[in-house]
Amino acid sequence: MTPIAHSPHAHAPVSIGKVMGTVLLALTPATLFGFWLYGWPAINLWAISIIAAIVGEALVVRMQGRAVRPVIMDGSGILTAWLLAISLPPFAPWWIAVLGSLFAVIIGKQVFGGLGQNVFNPAMAARVMLLISFPLEMTSWIAPDANAPGFMDSLRVTFMSQHMDGMASASLLGHVKTEFTRGVGLDQALAGYYSPLHMLLGSRAGSLGESAALLLLIGGLFLIARRIITWHAPVAMLLGVAVPALIFNAINANHYAGPMYHLLSGGLMLGAFFIVTDPVTSPNTATGQLIFGFGCGLFTWIVRTWGGYPEGVAFAVMLMNTLTPLIDQYVKPRIYGRDRKGAALTANKGA
Amino acid sequence: MKLFDLRGGVHPEGRKNLSAERHIRALSLPKYLFVPLQQHIGAPASPVVNVGDKVLKGQLIAVAQGAVSSSIHAPTSGVVVALGDHVAPHPSGLPVPTITLQSDGAEKWITCETIADPLALSPEDIAARVGAAGIVGLGGATFPSALKLNLSRSSGVQTLIMNGGECEPYLTCDDRIMRERAVEIIEGIQLIAYAVAAKEILVGIEDNKPEAIAAMQAAAQGTPVKVVAMPSMYPMGSEKQIIQVLTGMEIPAGGRPADIGVLVHNVATAYAVQQAIRFGRPLISRIVTISGGAIKTACNVEALIGTPVQELIDFADGYSQPAARMVLGGPMMGQQFTNTNIPVVKGTSGVLALTQSEIGQAAPSPCIRCSTCIRACPVGLMPVEMVSRIRASDLAAAVSFGLKDCIACGSCSYVCPAHIPLVHYFNYAKGDLATQERVKLKQEATKKLADTRNERIARIERERAEAAARRKAAREAKERAKEAAAQAATETV
Ligand code: SF4
Ligand code: SF4
Secondary structure (H helix, E strand, O other), X not given: OOOOOOOOOOOOOOOHHHHHHHHHHHHHHHHHHHHHHHOXXXXXXXXXXXXXXXXXXXXXXXXXXXXXXXXXXXXXXXXXXXXXXXXXXXXXXXXXXXXXXXXXXXXXXXXXXXXXXXXXXXXXXXXXXXXXXXXXXXXXEEOOOOOOOOHHHHHHHHHHOOOOOOXXXXXXXXXXXXXXXXXXXXXXXXXXXXXXXXXXXXXXXXXXXXXXXXXXXXXXXXXXXXXXXXXXXXXXXXXXXXXXXXXHHHHOOOOOOOXXXXXXXXXXXXXXXXXXXXXXXXXXXXXXXXXXXXXXXXXXXXXXXXXXXXXXHHHHHHHHHHHHXXXXXXXXXXXXXXXXXXXXXXXXXXX | OOOOOOOOOEOOOOOHHHOOOOOEEEOOOOOEEEEEOOOOOOEOOEEOOOOOOEEOEOOEEEEOOOOOEOOEEOOOOEEEEEEEEEOOOOOOOOOEEEEEEEEOOOOOEOOOOOOOOHHHOOHHHHHHHHHHOXXXXXXXXXXXXXXXHHHHHHHOOOEEEEEEOOOOOOOOHHHHHHHHOHHHHHHHHHHHHHHHXXXXXXXXXXXXXXXXXXXXXXXXXXXXXXXXXXXXXXXXXXHHHHHHHHHOOOOOOOOOHHHHOEEEEEHHHHHHHHHHHHHOOOOOEEEEEEEOOOEOOOEEEEEEOOOXXXXXXXXXXXXXXXXXXXXXXXXXXXXXEOOOOOEOOOOOOEEEEEOHHHHXXXXXXXXXXXXXXXXXXXXXXXXXXXXXXXXXXXXXXXXHOOHHHOOOOOHHHHHOOOOOOHHHXXXXXXXXXXXXXXXXXXXXXXXXXXXXXXXXXXXHHHHHHHHHHHHHHHHHHHHHHHXXXXXXXXXXX
């Protein structure tokens, strides 16, 4: 006899592959824009990251004796590599991308037991690893308005670490941090260096995709509209940055940058809509996601303001990742017919 | 009227348009009818006919046994040809005791008692007649209706809620009966309300059934019955959810609607009640939706209880393509079946022949902790956490996450992007839990027996010792008396 299938006998037209595909689609505009800004080196880096992730993951899964196809086809490894790639400096050498991708999918994910088991966001774990191990390569930014190198030149940039003279530029956050250490105040540091419009449109030195705050925001809204993510974690993260920025900026405007500066710079938009919304490493409930997002934002602001690194999204996310199980343990929905503690409600007849 | 918010829920594709415009038609009389003795929650009915007996349509053929049970009547006139096992719509797929009837084609009724003014009956009498007519909850729960009426009357009913939600995809049997028999339903509702002295009467209908709402509203004109349109959402027609959306109240965990002064009945049950009280007709037929992508002409039929499902499928012109899965009831909570000889029973709301693409099932992949299942759960559970506990065989932890509160609605499984069969795990764990509890009860009973036995033995010993002590004391006293007498004698000498 055929085994009897359990209800339900219907299913929403969803799958892990479709979820990941939608996220990739949401990332595409910002990524294409990054390609257009930075040219072939950015494309090379992006392609290398993804290929390395696929090959690396396939090898490890094969060594574990599991089926390779479903693991690759779920698209999660590609997404991880993509997120990592667009958070790298576009002119970084090829081995940065390879190392980062392999670290992300192998150490960051498969070692924990594969998809759904990892504690840390793999892309952010890899980014932090790279930042600590290769600070030089990870902070060499390129101003996008310089002539983008052609394809052949780009190969030299990516594969032979050839420097493009006269194009080196600091990202905004990095610039401000450097100026601070030299004792230069914000009004001077920002003069001629910062315009919210440029930030929004991305014509600023930065990583591949994170320059385009506006396109990332649109991608994020698309994901919310498609119900892939909810607004809770992103909004909380933006608030987690904006609220302290607003308060401290009001106290000392020359030392603490205002909320607009923080919101539009660095990897915040990428983090808010594509990183803290990672299902695996964020809490399960709406309230939990609010706490998580706000924590990520707050720590990002703290690292940016007082920490040793100009950007703090990756550190903040990893820190909050460690708190996710704790948040999940304490923040649970109330069960129907029970109070918050789980005791049955008292009958209240004919209320 | 103000409606209250619900948590969670899903919006599966309705597919009601397949059959929604098809009028209820009577099925032609089958040659054989297979009437199982258990079509309800509780104890099976006990047959009161023998093989070879001639019966009339509506005649009592099996009588309710014990407190929770329901009587069964002959769906047509004919001869009892067998008393024995027959395949049945039971999850186990095993045959169950069944009365097999060969119809004589005459459809000759018993004499039915018609009552012109049912409100002259006492509430107790109404409940008794509902019980005698073998009426059970037709929404699918199949709880004996008379019992529900009696329990509610003794505990008091503030609000009577009539469930016209029909939130399961495909099913249109309640939709059709509300459109076509609204007057009878409203009368039945008022009889139920009278039987339990309800103060407020609400009929909740999902707003994807505008014609049904209009028909019911028209029929309810000038009566205390209030027809309310509810948002279409699954599982709106679940008892807990319809109470919540209409009254804002929740049934305390482990309790019943009566605990908060609410009684919920299905609209089709109200029709059956009206037929039973007004015309003395027992429940021998019901409306069934035949639908699904693999059915040629989806439709709604009034089928006699005991009709083989195959006859319904033939009535719908058979299959348009091979069915990937056959389901009784709706796709969200219905039950798969493979043998089309199973009969229609009182709880059969739909017969579905689904295609592979309608089922939409894929091989499960790892959970990505996306919490979609948590957002979908109307009860506020965390299916992902319960499943990880069940997988680790930690049933106690699963219970602490609310396993016992799960209503098995299937919303979580329906939306899970990883296609993890969550409800399957929950049903399996609930089964294990029930077994454990049975074993525990048995152990406790055994322990109690042993305890009483030990106590009895101890008592007997004690009594024996006491008796021995008494005898000894008596003997000693006697001896003392004898000695004293002897002494006295020597002294006197
Ligand atoms: S919906 Fe499925 S994949 Fe998502 S958390 Fe629940 S069980 Fe896991
Ligand atoms: S089946 Fe249970 S756990 Fe799943 S959504 Fe329904 S009530 Fe919640």
